Amino acid sequence: MGFNWDVIVEYLPFFWKGTLLTIALSLAGIVLGTIIGLFIGLGKMQSNRWLALPFVWYINFFRGTPLFVQILLIHFGVVPYFIGETNPIAAAIIALSLNAAAYIAEIFRAGIQSIDKGQMEASRSLGMTHVQAMRYVILPQAIKRMIPPLGNEFVVLIKESSIAAIIATPEIMYWSRAMNGQYYIVWEPYLMAAFIYLILTLSLSAVLNRIERRLTTG
Amino acid sequence: MIKVEKLKKSFGALEVLKEISITIKHKEVVVVIGPSGSGKSTFLRCLNMLETITDGSVLIEGVDITDKKTNINEIRTEVGMVFQHFNLFPHLTVLENIMLAPTKVRNTSKEAAKDKALELLKKVGLADKASIYPDSLSGGQKQRVAIARALAMEPKIMLFDEPTSALDPEMVGEVLEVMKQLAKEGMTMVIVTHEMGFAREVGDRVIFMDQGYIVEENEPVQIFDFPKHERTKSFLSKVL
Numbered sequence: 001m002g003f004n005w006d007v008i009v010e011y012l013p014f015f016w017k018g019t020l021l022t023i024a025l026s027l028a029g030i031v032l033g034t035i036i037g038l039f040i041g042l043g044k045m046q047s048n049r050w051l052a053l054p055f056v057w058y059i060n061f062f063r064g065t066p067l068f069v070q071i072l073l074i075h076f077g078v079v080p081y082f083i084g085e086t087n088p089i090a091a092a093i094i095a096l097s098l099n100a101a102a103y104i105a106e107i108f109r110a111g112i113q114s115i116d117k118g119q120m121e122a123s124r125s126l127g128m129t130h131v132q133a134m135r136y137v138i139l140p141q142a143i144k145r146m147i148p149p150l151g152n153e154f155v156v157l158i159k160e161s162s163i164a165a166i167i168a169t170p171e172i173m174y175w176s177r178a179m180n181g182q183y184y185i186v187w188e189p190y191l192m193a194a195f196i197y198l199i200l201t202l203s204l205s206a207v208l209n210r211i212e213r214r215l216t217t218g
Numbered sequence: 219m220i221k222v223e224k225l226k227k228s229f230g231a232l233e234v235l236k237e238i239s240i241t242i243k244h245k246e247v248v249v250v251i252g253p254s255g256s257g258k259s260t261f262l263r264c265l266n267m268l269e270t271i272t273d274g275s276v277l278i279e280g281v282d283i284t285d286k287k288t289n290i291n292e293i294r295t296e297v298g299m300v301f302q303h304f305n306l307f308p309h310l311t312v313l314e315n316i317m318l319a320p321t322k323v324r325n326t327s328k329e330a331a332k333d334k335a336l337e338l339l340k341k342v343g344l345a346d347k348a349s350i351y352p353d354s355l356s357g358g359q360k361q362r363v364a365i366a367r368a369l370a371m372e373p374k375i376m377l378f379d380e381p382t383s384a385l386d387p388e389m390v391g392e393v394l395e396v397m398k399q400l401a402k403e404g405m406t407m408v409i410v411t412h413e414m415g416f417a418r419e420v421g422d423r424v425i426f427m428d429q430g431y432i433v434e435e436n437e438p439v440q441i442f443d444f445p446k447h448e449r450t451k452s453f454l455s456k457v458l
Contacts, residue, residue, distance in 0.1 A: 116305070118301060119307065121268055121305065122307070122364075123307075124268065124291075124294065125266055125268060125297075125298070125299040126298075126318075126323065126368070127291050127294040127324075127371060128291070128319060128322065129291055132322055136322060137309075137318075141307075
């Protein structure tokens with residue numbers, strides 16, 4: 001197996017564009033997924049079971065069906081239904097965000113519920129409202145516990161954004177498949193893609209480790 | 219000061235409190251004793267609505283706390299509580315633990331809250347621990363900080379839910395000493411405890427609870443030396 005560096009060099013500008021798009025998709029997924037996830041998580045934690053039900057089923061659906069299926073449904077079904085035509089970048093961002101939100105909602109819920117209930121009782125016994133107790137006592141402790149699983153979810157998100165290639169979103173995997181199709185070669189495009197993903201996920205892990213360390217010592 | 223009328227509390231089908239009625243006077247120290255599962259902790263937790271009340275009423279200085287119109291948060295600032303497991307905030311220093319509620323609930327200035335907190339720490343004998351985190355305190359020290367934290371809101375009533383039950387034996391004394399001092403200063407206190415010696419010495423009145431009822435209430439001497447009910451006798455014979 002001879003490794004053809006020339007095709008790699010030829011495709012470098014495309015990989016560069018693809019990498020930027022992968023980063024953009026992942027960032028959008030992380031930001032939107034976290035916001036929606038917080039909302040869904042709080043919804044699921046309501047004491048009224050009927051009001052919590054839609055949130056429970058949101059999580060069930062997005063965690064219980066493949067992202068592959070979700071991305072196709074959103075690209076060919078949901079987005080055209082609303083705006084008449086489809087857009088692969090928008091569809092990819094929507095699918096990744098909604099999917100990540102389901103996992104992030106569970107991370108939020110687990111983080112908050114892992115805090116001993118005595119903490120809430122002590123806060124309330126001092127006259128704090130539920131919101132004050134959450135803000136000053138529960139969340140500061142819960143967030144520390146959420147960082148590792150959240151980091152995990154963000155890493156998964158970067159990798160899963162590769163599925164967007166199937167709806168022709170021009171990210172890293174899209175250009176790998178294009179290279180594979182043009183030259184009938186396997187190693188160069190896919191090893192290149194693996195290499196870029198590895199750099200992205202390792203960088204994110206390093207950043208998250210740093211945040212985690214700062215939070216635990218602070 | 220506290221007036222409880224026909225208080226009932228059920229957890230599902232289980233009735234934990236069955237018609238409790240009692241009046242507690244200003245500056246009175248009431249000690250609640252009884253076997254585990256008798257409902258004493260639940261009773262205490264009903265006095266500041268940490269448990270929702272199934273039926274009956276609880277009046278704190280004439281205000282019915284079971285009334286939906288009552289602002290329970292305001293009532294709670296007047297009723298301090300100390301827990302068996304301390305429930306200190308582990309992410310805050312000792313000083314911040316004590317300052318949190320006054321600054322956030324009462325909007326006391328940081329400086330005033332800090333002065334007050336340091337004064338309270340001195341009172342419970344922990345002035346040198348202000349800037350450390352609760353993790354590095356012993357059980358007895360944690361509980362004394364918890365008492366200082368409750369006192370920072372300047373409550374009119376203090377509730378103690380088995381404050382020494384989670385402590386190593388050699389640390390019980392230091393916590394009881396702080397409580398004795400509080401009683402001497404005229405704080406109205408309701409204390410659930412297994413420390414019979416303390417109940418006898420500090421209590422103005424002792425309440426014996428069993429199976430959700432107040433079986434007997436009287437001055438400590440009467441309860442401990444001349445119990446009237448069989449259940450009180452059999453309980454005391456096991457613990458004394």
